[in-house]
Amino acid sequence: MLFPQTYISELKDKIEIANNIVLISHFNPDGDTIGAVSSLYHYLKVQNKNSKVIVPNEFPNFLDFVMTDVSYIIASKNNNEARNLIDQADLIICLDFNAFHRAGDFIKDILLSSLKPKVLIDHHLEPEIKNFDLVFSKINVSSTSELLYEVLSLIEEKPFLTKDIAQGIYVGICTDTGSFSFSCNHRRTYEVVAELVDNGVDVEYVHQEVYNTYSENRLRLLGFCLSERLTVFHKQKAAMIYLSKEDLKRFNYQIGDCEGIVNFCLSMKGIEFGVL
The missing domain is CATH 3.10.310.30 (Diaminopimelate Epimerase; Chain A, domain 1)
Structure with a gap:
């Protein structure tokens, strides 16, 4: 198993008891962090959870299509709302950054002062384990989005992919590998992608939106x-x-x-x- 069953059970319990869940991307967001927060947002929506995404600053226009149906705020434009969301959260999940400062100074300071439980899902080296209650960290995956797929697969005993969940994960994998030109030498990456395509991802559409809308x-x-x-x-x-x-x-x-x-x-x- 990729992670101990105790980790998976603890995350599942935290999600089940939480009424308000905040998902946070890293500063200067790329396709992986945006794909991951979008995918997890849609997963939590299926679970009937009230969740909100905080993006520290603006993300590229070519990722707008991933966030169309996601409830999110840009923290650099809504400081007070971002602070209130974190203050009122029952659970905070950070995606695709290994340390608080990667979310920018404003979000970093709020996270450092917050006593709310924090979960990390990330594929970068040397995560700041001491700042999180639960850490899912692996570096030998293509992206945080691929890692998110693995974590959700361990939580769910039944099929969980919807088109929206699958699309976010695919966007993260696709962009973090340069459209499968680097960091993608593991068979498992393509097995995951096959599952995503089987569950509704339109590869041509994603490629058009990401790479052909300059x-x-x-x-x-x-x-x-x-x-x-x-x-x-x-x-x-x-x-x-x-x-x-x-x-x-x-x-x-x-x-x-x-x-x-x-x-x-x-x-x-x-x-x-x-x-x-």
């Missing part, structure tokens, strides 16, 4: 990065792309416009390290 400014920014801001260090097998505040202003930068740009560094033959 704005003109975002596409021009990408071209500018590659033509004017790419530096290659051949001896060090490294490449770097940099952008100034003026560059971002020139291309009317929006949250998420730089998502994936650094991967172009790694697309060059012989380059093993890329940074943006």
Whole structure:
């Protein structure tokens, strides 16, 4: 078993007795953290639980479709509401970050002062175990979303996937592996994906929403990065792309416009390290 049965039973009990559950993503949210909170929100909705998602700051527009039917707030725009939600929560579940500071200073300070039970589901190294009541942490998975699938599978003895639950998990796996180009060498990842597709995920639709909805400014920014801001260090097998505040202003930068740009560094033959 991936996790001890005692862990699974404790999480199940915490969910069952909680009336208000808060799900928290990390700061500068990506597809994995958004996919995970969306999926878990829909799972809890099926369980008739009152849950709310707190996203520390704005997420990329190309992830809007994942959050369409999710009740969430952007903490950077609603400080008081975010604080009240955490204060009133019976259970707090943090997804895809291993330490409170990864949720931003504002959320970090509230979590540090909160005495409410906290659960972590995450796939990053060195989780701050002391700050959580229950930790589900594995690094040899593609994403937190894949790990969430495994945790829910252990909780549920019967099939639990709906289309919305499956879609969130798929988005997390797809984006955190660069559309299955890295961190996906385990057979289990594809077994999970097969289950997701069997339960309604439209792979073509997700790919279209995530990768083919660039704005003109975002596409021009990408071209500018590659033509004017790419530096290659051949001896060090490294490449770097940099952008100034003026560059971002020139291309009317929006949250998420730089998502994936650094991967172009790694697309060059012989380059093993890329940074943006």
